Amino acid sequence: xxxxxxxxxxxxxxxxxxxxxxxxFAASAPVAIILSAGIRGGLTEADLASWIFAAFAVNGMxxxxxxxxxxxxxxxxxxxxxxxxxGAALPTLGFAEVIGAYLLTGGLLVVLGLTGWxxxxxxxxxxxxxxxxVAGVFVQFGxxxxxxxxxxxxxxxxxxxxxxxxxxxxxxxxxVPPMIAVLVVGTTILLFGGYGGAEGSYGGPxxxxxxxxxxxxSVAAALELVIPLAITVMAAQNAQGIVILxxxxxKPPVNAITTACGLASLVTAMVGSVSSCLTGPSNAILTSxxxxxxHWLAAVILxxxxxxxxxxxxxxxxxxxxxxxxxxxTLAGLxxxxxxxxxxxxxxxxxxxxxxxxxxxxxxxxxxxxNIGAPFWGLVFGVIASLMMERDSFTKV
Numbered sequence: 001x002x003x004x005x006x007x008x009x010x011x012x013x014x015x016x017x018x019x020x021x022x023x024x025f026a027a028s029a030p031v032a033i034i035l036s037a038g039i040r041g042g043l044t045e046a047d048l049a050s051w052i053f054a055a056f057a058v059n060g061m062x063x064x065x066x067x068x069x070x071x072x073x074x075x076x077x078x079x080x081x082x083x084x085x086x087g088a089a090l091p092t093l094g095f096a097e098v099i100g101a102y103l104l105t106g107g108l109l110v111v112l113g114l115t116g117w118x119x120x121x122x123x124x125x126x127x128x129x130x131x132x133x134v135a136g137v138f139v140q141f142g143x144x145x146x147x148x149x150x151x152x153x154x155x156x157x158x159x160x161x162x163x164x165x166x167x168x169x170x171x172x173x174x175x176v177p178p179m180i181a182v183l184v185v186g187t188t189i190l191l192f193g194g195y196g197g198a199e200g201s202y203g204g205p206x207x208x209x210x211x212x213x214x215x216x217x218s219v220a221a222a223l224e225l226v227i228p229l230a231i232t233v234m235a236a237q238n239a240q241g242i243v244i245l246x247x248x249x250x251k252p253p254v255n256a257i258t259t260a261c262g263l264a265s266l267v268t269a270m271v272g273s274v275s276s277c278l279t280g281p282s283n284a285i286l287t288s289x290x291x292x293x294x295h296w297l298a299a300v301i302l303x304x305x306x307x308x309x310x311x312x313x314x315x316x317x318x319x320x321x322x323x324x325x326x327x328x329x330t331l332a333g334l335x336x337x338x339x340x341x342x343x344x345x346x347x348x349x350x351x352x353x354x355x356x357x358x359x360x361x362x363x364x365x366x367x368x369x370x371n372i373g374a375p376f377w378g379l380v381f382g383v384i385a386s387l388m389m390e391r392d393s394f395t396k397v
Contacts, residue, residue: 014290015298017180021335022285022298023305026077027056028328037083041090046211047272049314053208054273057310062264062276063303066257072250073299074257075241075282076264077306081232081373082274088371089224095272096216101225102269103215108230109262109275118234119254126393128347129382130243132356133375135343136363137240137280138336145333152326155193159186159327163334177289179335186327195324208313210271228372233261233277236375240280247342248287250295252278281332284339351393355386 031052038048059076066074086098093101112118148156162185166178189195238257245252257278264276286298347356359382366374386393 012294012297012301013180014177015286015294016301017177017183018286018289018335019298019301019305020183021179021331022075022282022302023309024328025285025332025335026279026282026306027309028323028325030077030080030083033080033083034078037087037090040087041095043090043095046209047095049205049208050211050272051274052313053210053310054268054271055310056306056313057208058264058268058271058273059276060303060306060310062260063306064300066260067296067299067303070253070256071296072245072252073283073286073295074245074252075279075286075299075302076261076276077279077282078268078274079229079232079237079277081236081368081375082229082277084368084373085225085228085232085371086274089221093218093221093224094216096214097218097221098225099213099269099272100215100217101221101229102273102275103266104217104222104226105229105233105275106262106265106269108226109233109265110259111262112230112234113255113257113259113262116255118238118258121234125239125379126352126355126383126386127243128349128352128356129359129379129386130239131247131343132347132359132382133363133378134240134243134280135340135347136360136378137375138284138340138343139360139364141281141329141332141336142340144329148326148329148333152324155186155189155324156326156330158189159330160334179289179331182331182334186330190324190327205314206312208311212270213272215269224371228370229275231376232373233265233275234258235379236373237277237280239379240375241278241283244280244284244339245287247339247346248295249292250287281336285332285335288335288338352382352386352390354390355382355393358382358385 034051034055035048038051043051055078059078062076063074066076090098145156159182162181163178166173166176166181238261242252242254242257261276261278268274268276282302283299286302287295290298347353347360359378362381363375363378368374369377
């Protein structure tokens, strides 16, 4: 006779729920950013479909491969600040020039990863300052959850109450993980609560058709995009993911991650997608619950979902567009709540409190400088502030 508790332990139920939430997050607002940047830059629907296919399918395969090899949750997607950067550059640069810049960025990341310079930089960054930057990024998801009460009080309240009731009952949440219950409650309300969008028929394309692009290398594109893109990957994206995984008790291979991002970027570039990166929010969701030793299973499940999404990108995107924003905001906000709490606790501890605060505020403000995203400048100004006013903290590291 099979022990039900043992079976539940073996089945990746919690991991699957975390993977689904991480996938819903990646396939909602970040996809909208791609569409917005591409349309602003004059890309066609075929270009955008190819971009989304590569962003999900290629990075999904990378996620599965790296997570299996290192037995850690290593989720890869694409650089969101880099996408915004590319959107601003497309009106003045040809798409072929952008593809050329993607390839140069991928090559640079491979070199930095193989030489080990990235790990040396990451190891020397003060953790409270880095977590201040992470808190500045993640607090937006918490605010989006709170603001969702205004747009759909019943849906958000039902999901939130479910989460807190189960979280407050440790014995019950072992049998019914809070995020699984939140998913069930939210989906049930969507299906039976009179929400529109499900009754229409979809007559567009179902399968993605990736396009292959010939690159064009130009000095203008290289100066405008290569270094900023590499910075967004390493400092604004990978740094988040690495710190989050370390805070969850994992030991992410920094050099291998950077090298993998570079190699994947060389592939995705040829089909029109911006550079690959280790994702912060998705990895935070993957490590938000379940057994530490099984987090990598959640990443593998997420990678599989991403591959399927890439293949069926036109169809699934249409369905997600019909999903209320409040539903996705609540899922992401609740899933990241503990991670945000940990980021604040680390940022405002006994060492580097001012640097952590500056990193948090600069990142939260969200103002890019020289077309480089705010998370990078949060790190820069946080370190500068600590060097000027918290020199004793460096001696305690």
